[in-house]
Amino acid sequence: MDSGFHAAVTGLGMVTPAGIGVDESWRRICAGVSMAAHDEELDGMPIDFTCRVPGFDADALLGRRTAWRLDRYVHLALVAAREAIADAGLDPKEWDASRVGVVMGNALGGIGTFERQHNTMLSEGTSRMSSMLIPMMGVNMVAGYLAIDSGAQGPNLVTTTACASGTTAIGTARDLLRTGRCDIVIAGGAEAGLTRPILAGFTRMGALSGRVDDPTAASRPFDRDRDGFVAAEGAGVLVLERVEHAKARGVRIRAHVSGYGASADAHHATAPDPTGVGVSAAIGSALADADLLPADVDHVNAHGTSTPLNDEVEAKVVRRMFGDRPAVTSVKGVTGHSLGAAGAIEAACTVLSIETGVVPPTANCADPAVDIDVVRSKPRRLPVSAAVSNSFGFGGQNAVLVLTAA
Known part of the structure; x- marks a missing residue:
């Protein structure tokens, strides 16, 4: 397969701690104010704050009959996917369903x-358990339910590369378009894992910020005083199409997914390789796939988790590969870290930066501990022709997208 293939982004959908829908999410992300807050479901736990999607009513948004049989992570994905499909100007009753695929990322x-x-x-015995347990808990079911909801009958799968899952899904979707297997792919990520055992596990690992007295200051990517991430939930969905297909429909192309790279650190279960060799390989592969040089990149939407090790390694690689030219941001300062959904949400934000010429600020980065150009305090107006979106996950899994202006 030749490099230089462009997948057209024709639709966006977002459900994030910053808001329900693309417009509300983007507005709050650009405002640069953290959405972290005390979480009543974690009362009594050592770390009792998260970034939840505010005011999300699945019954109202999806209908009670649909909502009762789905887990929350599918609720979030369905709302985001419906927005993305509508934004793309698509009517599932009219498309060739066999040429429409679904690729979603999810970790839990x-x-x-x-x-x-x-x-x-x-507490009550097996006879009281729900008969819907298995179809509600399966990692693959988010893609299956999106297909059921939209009637998409093409390839249907879920990518699970931990916190890189959403980015891996978009890269995989682009490959389905490049090979000619699909004309349209609904791609993204979703996660809703803010449960007591999961949060307890992250706490025991030492991965979470301990700022229980000031949650809104807890997620601080690239800041000298960062001490861990804030767990979040959410969903991001992009509609990708073959460029010829989008042009034939006469729809707006919001941006292109022009490159994808992936690698493994092969180093440690949870810690990044301090040399950054795997991250560099993924970025280099994505740039080569897009037929671009590092000097062509105007903006990096960083993984930027607010953990000491990730931010140090990522910043070192960005500096080594790009110098101080690109404007770097991490939206996790606002949204927290939504695990398997994070990369898709951030890819959507990267599309919006390309479209609007606005790079949102990195919330709470008051004193950067890194030698890169971190956008802070307020949004920066900047023409963005090419951007990189980074995602990294436990297991040493790295995934990188290159997005370009249409």
């Missing part, structure tokens, strides 16, 4: 449903 599946049903089994 329906963990909330699993935990509730496990508790029911322990």
Whole structure:
């Protein structure tokens, strides 16, 4: 397969802690104010704050009959996907369903449903458990339910590369378009894992920020005083099309996904390779796939988790490969870290930066500890012709997208 293939982004959908829908999410992300807050479901735990999607009512948004049989991570994905499909000007009743694929990223599946049903089994016995447990908890079911909802009958799969899952999904979707297997792919990521055991696990690892007295200051990517990430939930969905297909429909092309690279650190289960060799390889591969040089990149939407090790390694690689030219931001300062959904949400934000010429600020980065150009305090107006979106995950899994102006 030749490099230089462009997948057209024709639709965006977002459900994030910054808001329900692209417009509300983008407005709050650009405002640069953290959405972290005390979480009543974590009362009594050592770290009791998260970034949840505010005011999300699945019954109202999806209908009670649909909502009751789906886990929350699918609720989030369905709302985002419906927005993206509508934004693309697509009518599922009219498309060639066999040429429409779905690729979604997810790390934990329906963990909330699993935990509730496990508790029911322990307290009330197996006869009281839901018959919907298995289809509600399966990691693959988010893609299946999106296909059921939209009638997409093409390739249907879920990518699971931890916190790189959403980015891996978009890269995989682009490959389906490049090979000619699909004309349209609904791609992105979704996650809703803010449960007590999951948060306890992250706490025991030392991965979470401990700022329980000041949650809004907790997620601070690239800041000297960062001490861990803030766990979040959310969904981001992009509609990708073959450029010829989008042009034949006469629709707006918001941006292009022009390159994708992936690698493995092969170093440690949870810590990044301090040399950054794997990250460099993924970025280099994505740039080569896009037929671009580092000097062509105007903006880097960083993984930027607010953990000491990730931010140090990522900044070192960005500096080594790009120098101080690109404007770097991490939206996780506002949204927290939504695990398997993060890369898709950030890819959507990168599309918006290309479209609007606005790079949002990195919330809470008051004193950068890194030698790169971190956008801080307020949004920066900047023409963006080419941008890189980074995602990295446990297991040493790295995934990088290159997005370009249409």
